[in-house]
Amino acid sequence: MTTTPALHTVLGSGPAGTTLARELVRRGHPVRLVDRSGSGPAIGGVERYAADVATPDGARAAVAGAAVVYHCVNVGYHLQVEVMPKIQEAVLGAAEREGARLVVLDTLYPYGETRGAVMTEDSPWNATTRKGRMRAELDARYLAAHREGRLSVVLGRSADFVGPGVLSSTLGGAVFPAALTGQPVPALGDIDLPHSYTYIGDVAAGLATLGEHPEGDGRVWHLPTAPARTTRQVLALVEERIGRPLELTVITEPRPFGPFDEAFMAEYAEMFYQHTEAQIVDSSAIEREFGLTPTPLEEAVDATLGWYGELLAAHH
Numbered sequence: 001m002t003t004t005p006a007l008h009t010v011l012g013s014g015p016a017g018t019t020l021a022r023e024l025v026r027r028g029h030p031v032r033l034v035d036r037s038g039s040g041p042a043i044g045g046v047e048r049y050a051a052d053v054a055t056p057d058g059a060r061a062a063v064a065g066a067a068v069v070y071h072c073v074n075v076g077y078h079l080q081v082e083v084m085p086k087i088q089e090a091v092l093g094a095a096e097r098e099g100a101r102l103v104v105l106d107t108l109y110p111y112g113e114t115r116g117a118v119m120t121e122d123s124p125w126n127a128t129t130r131k132g133r134m135r136a137e138l139d140a141r142y143l144a145a146h147r148e149g150r151l152s153v154v155l156g157r158s159a160d161f162v163g164p165g166v167l168s169s170t171l172g173g174a175v176f177p178a179a180l181t182g183q184p185v186p187a188l189g190d191i192d193l194p195h196s197y198t199y200i201g202d203v204a205a206g207l208a209t210l211g212e213h214p215e216g217d218g219r220v221w222h223l224p225t226a227p228a229r230t231t232r233q234v235l236a237l238v239e240e241r242i243g244r245p246l247e248l249t250v251i252t253e254p255r256p257f258g259p260f261d262e263a264f265m266a267e268y269a270e271m272f273y274q275h276t277e278a279q280i281v282d283s284s285a286i287e288r289e290f291g292l293t294p295t296p297l298e299e300a301v302d303a304t305l306g307w308y309g310e311l312l313a314a315h316h
Contacts, residue, residue, distance in 0.1 A: 005030055006067030008211060009100075011053050011091065013040060015165040016105055016158075016203050017072035021046045023204040027212070034062040054087045059094035068211045069095045072105045077267040081134045088138050096151040102142070103211045105203070106157040106220065108281065109271070110136035116193070116278035121157075121220050121285055129270040143218070152217040154210045156203075159225050159281045160274075162300055163200030164307035167259070170275070171197055171234065174258035176308040179238050184249045186257045187231055189275025191250060194228035196281035199300040202226075202292075209290045216290070222283040224294035237301045 008024045010017045013035040021033045025045035033043070038050025052058035053073060063069045071091050075083045095102045111119055112127035125136045139155060146153040160169050167173035170188050178185045206223035210216050239246050249257070254269040256262045286292055 007032060007065050008068045008070070009034060009063050009066035010070045010072060011035075011059075011062060012072035012074065012105075013048075014072065014074060015161060015163070015167070015200050016207075017070070018043070018165060019163070019200050019204040020070055020072060020207050023201075023208045024211070027208055032062075032066070053091055053094075054083060056090045056093055059087075059090035060097065063091075063094045063098050063100055066095075066098060066100045068103060069098075069100045070103045070105070070207055070211060072207075077264050080267075081130050084134060084138060088141065092142070092145055092151070096145070099151070101152040101154075101211070101214060101217065103207055104139075104142055104153065104155045105207060106139060106155045107135055108157060108159060108274075108279070110139055113273050113277060114279075116280070118280045118282050119222070120282045121222060131267075131271060139220070143220075146218045152214060154217045155220045156207050156210055156223045156286075157220055157281075158198040158203050158206075158223045159196035159279065160198065161200050161203065162197040163304050166200050166304070171231075174260065175235075176238070176304060177312060178258070179235075179242060179246055180305070180308060180312060182244075182247070185235070185246045186249050186251055187235065188251050189272065190252075191231040191235070191248075193230060193276075193278045195231045195234075195275075195279045196225050196228040197234065197297070197300070198223055198225045198281070199295040199297075199303075201300075201303075202294050205292060206286060209286075209292060213290060221286045221289075222281055224287060224292045225281045225283040226294040226297045226300070228278070228280040229297060234297060234301070237298060238305065241301060241305055 008029040009032045010021045011034045021031045024031045032047045034049045038048050051062040109132040110125040142153045162171040202224040254265045254272045256265045
């Protein structure tokens with residue numbers, strides 16, 4: 001008798017959720033990809049599904065039949081403090097009711113300011129910002145739900161994303177199109193400080209691996225992240241590949257630029273410390289435990305430039 005492979009449900013169809021859905025299909029899992037519209041380009045092996053997971057009914061419908069649920073939902077920056085706790089409550093309740101394991105894509109925000117200390121999974125949670133405290137409270141609740149035996153939960157923390165499909169990252173839609181078209185390239189804060197960037201393919205590989213390995217549950221893991229370099233060094237990789245120097249506009253304090261409008265920057269101001277102190281992520285734990293290797297930054301930049309080049313060509 002053959003058994004049907006277990007359903008893996010991905011909540012959120014942004015860059016992380018979409019890349020993860022593809023990675024899970026590649027690993028042989030049936031995949032449901034959930035967002036509020038249920039629309040978007042067809043992805044082989046992926047069922048698109050419409051649900052609002054900020055509501056208990058929407059979350060229950062989204063996770064019905066799933067063995068593993070991946071929470072990759074994000075909302076507009078100005079809505080996060082209000083909406084993310086509602087999404088957590090609905091998703092936790094739905095996954096618990098379904099008996100599904102829950103894999104949560106997380107940020108570095110709970111650590112708060114580190115004064116440049118290397119971030120490991122044992123770093124203290126010292127967040128003082130609204131969004132940092134909110135994320136820390138959510139994470140404490142996830143881990144408590146696991147400890148209490150309500151359901152199995154694991155958290156994967158990522159640094160700033162970079163990669164194909166990544167638009168609204170500090171190394172995303174404001175940087176690569178400008179670099180490719182000879183426009184001024186914005187760079188935030190002190191670009192001579194080390195700053196970790198996590199390749200979107202490694203976000204997906206890390207989350208998928210956690211989804212396949214229940215022995216990792218009940219804790220935070222840092223997703224595979226290449227050794228930190230300064231932002232200037234990362235931008236130099238872009239320069240090497242396009243064959244000309246970038247015209248950099250260094251933004252030393254939070255102000256609107258490119259795709260980051262006034263509303264976003266007003267909300268982002270409290271997080272600007274991430275660009276005025278070193279942001280160094282150590283992901284050696286997940287690398288050792290599960291044999292994962294982060295994509296070298298050179299390859300990440302190649303893939304990202306290739307994707308943006310195609311995107312720009314398609315718009316001309």
